[in-house]
Amino acid sequence: MAIKIYNTMTRRKEDFKPYVEGRVGMYCCGPTVYDYFHIGNARAFVVPDMVRKYLKFRGYDVTYVQNVTDIEDKIINRAKERGVTTDDIVRQYTKAFFEDRAALGVGAPDYQPRATEHVKDIVGMVEGIIKKGHAYVSGGDVYFDVSSFSGYGKLSGQNPDDLKAGARVDISEHKDDPLDFVLWKGAKPGEPSWDSPWGPGRPGWHIECSVMSAGYLGGHVDIHLGGSDLVFPHHENEIAQSESFGGEEFVKYWMHNAMVNVDGERMGKSMGNFFTVRDILKKYPGKIVRYYLVASHYRQPISFGLDELDMCARALARLEDSIINAMKAMGLGPDDVTRSLEAGAPGIGDAQAKGLVKAADSAVSSFVEFMDDDFNTSGAMSALHELARAINAFVALGSREEEASLAAAYAMGKLWKMGNVLGFMDDVTLRADAAAGLGDGEGLTGPLMELVLRIRAEARAKKDWALSDFIRDGLKDLGVTVEDTKDGARWKLERK
Numbered sequence: 186m187a188i189k190i191y192n193t194m195t196r197r198k199e200d201f202k203p204y205v206e207g208r209v210g211m212y213c214c215g216p217t218v219y220d221y222f223h224i225g226n227a228r229a230f231v232v233p234d235m236v237r238k239y240l241k242f243r244g245y246d247v248t249y250v251q252n253v254t255d256i257e258d259k260i261i262n263r264a265k266e267r268g269v270t271t272d273d274i275v276r277q278y279t280k281a282f283f284e285d286r287a288a289l290g291v292g293a294p295d296y297q298p299r300a301t302e303h304v305k306d307i308v309g310m311v312e313g314i315i316k317k318g319h320a321y322v323s324g325g326d327v328y329f330d331v332s333s334f335s336g337y338g339k340l341s342g343q344n345p346d347d348l349k350a351g352a353r354v355d356i357s358e359h360k361d362d363p364l365d366f367v368l369w370k371g372a373k374p375g376e377p378s379w380d381s382p383w384g385p386g387r388p389g390w391h392i393e394c395s396v397m398s399a400g401y402l403g404g405h406v407d408i409h410l411g412g413s414d415l416v417f418p419h420h421e422n423e424i425a426q427s428e429s430f431g432g433e434e435f436v437k438y439w440m441h442n443a444m445v446n447v448d449g450e451r452m453g454k455s456m457g458n459f460f461t462v463r464d465i466l467k468k469y470p471g472k473i474v475r476y477y478l479v480a481s482h483y484r485q486p487i488s489f490g491l492d493e494l495d496m497c498a499r500a501l502a503r504l505e506d507s508i509i510n511a512m513k514a515m516g517l518g519p520d521d522v523t524r525s526l527e528a529g530a531p532g533i534g535d536a537q538a539k540g541l542v543k544a545a546d547s548a549v550s551s552f553v554e555f556m557d558d559d560f561n562t563s564g565a566m567s568a569l570h571e572l573a574r575a576i577n578a579f580v581a582l583g584s585r586e587e588e589a590s591l592a593a594a595y596a597m598g599k600l601w602k603m604g605n606v607l608g609f610m611d612d613v614t615l616r617a618d619a620a621a622g623l624g625d626g627e628g629l630t631g632p633l634m635e636l637v638l639r640i641r642a643e644a645r646a647k648k649d650w651a652l653s654d655f656i657r658d659g660l661k662d663l664g665v666t667v668e669d670t671k672d673g674a675r676w677k678l679e680r681k
């Protein structure tokens with residue numbers, strides 16, 4: 186069965202057939218690095234990571250490219266506000282982007298080009314577009330002539346006349362038509378600039394993606410992702426630039442994730458109702474935020490609130506507990522679980538152990554069926570929870586025979602693998618859970634942690650917040666996070 190992807194361009198689910206069989210080139214618009222990113226932005230980084238991990242799981246050779254916009258009005262303005270250079274702003278927020286992304290389990294792309302490293306290529310493409318009669322020079326700027334590209338509006342499904350009615354024109358722009366957009370911006374005094382045939386200036390935002398996506402992916406993009414807020418004008422403009430320059434289809438599948446809402450309103454910097462991931466990570470481990478972001482189908486708008494995160498924390502704990510408890514009860518270690526992933530289904534005679542192996546296999550088929558259907562993570566999640574329940578029930582039966590432990594390791598391996606593809610379980614999950622459940626090699630970590638947490642609980646009971654925070658922060662420095670739940674404090678080793 187083929188994977189199906191909902192293509193924004195055709196407005197229907199299509200069988201996924203990449204340009205080259207077995208290989209996938211993915212591109213997603215990256216951040217403009219002038220601030221911390223918020224949970225709405227985070228969804229547009231997590232969805233491509235989920236797609237990438239799943240396609241790899243399904244055996245594709247995936248190349249993933251994401252740009253970093255490191256020159257833009259917002260960066261220039263932020264630098265002015267703070268009296269620092271644009272380089273200072275870019276350095277600070279690129280680093281923060283990498284850190285926060287990693288905390289959400291988002292892997293680094295295969296290529297992460299920055300706009301300022303590609304100014305020459307951008308100038309070359311703009312020259313080519315002018316030569317082909319699709320752009321014009323006006324007052325030191327270069328604009329794309331939208332009326333010259335007949336396909337304009339095909340992605341957003343609107344005709345240019347309707348789009349024109351809603352277009353805003355900045356008086357500083359010297360363009361012939363409100364829909365025309367800037368490819369190259371002439372520099373104002375004091376702004377960072379690069380030489381070009383049209384005088385000193387810098388690239389427009391839209392052209393960056395046209396240059397950096399196909400440039401790294403052999404001319405075509407199999408899957409181009411981004412938030413639905415980018416369909417118009419950004420992605421419409423990318424298509425106009427790339428297809429009028431190259432004369433061929435630019436992207437095969439357009440995937441757009443829906444927005445994150447707060448109290449029914451779209452979360453946005455301009456709305457002032459945003460929560461930065463950085464702030465959220467102070468209270469919640471990244472894996473919970475990751476769980477929250479993949480628990481719903483990517484085309485469904487989701488609402489954000491601490492209640493939602495708490496719910497996800499409980500749901501994720503149920504999955505993890507099923508693994509921790511089973512490891513503990515069966516006397517298994519992380520290596521038994523990971524080894525079972527390579528070994529394949531164990532041959533088993535015992536009916537109940539056989540039943541668990543079967544439950545694990547059917548959970549994986551159901552997971553694949555949901556994920557193949559336009560990455561239905563919400564359905565896929567039900568397969569994980571069902572398997573967790575089957576593991577719990579099996580452990581409760583009490584058999585500790587060798588066949589039982591083989592079957593349990595197999596089922597845990599499958600559960601862990603699915604959680605790993607969705608991005609909220611990694612090696613650390615297993616190691617940390619092993620430490621929590623079994624103690625480390627010396628068997629000391631678990632009991633010591635119990636002791637430390639008991640001291641902290643005493644401090645809290647006496648309202649000695651300074652001591653209790655001291656303990657929590659000290660543990661955090663050691664890579665141990667403490668979560669206060671109604672059943673007392675839980676601790677986990679986090680990725681450092």
Ligand SMILES: [Zn+2]
Binds near residue numbers: 215423
């Ligand atoms: Zn883009």
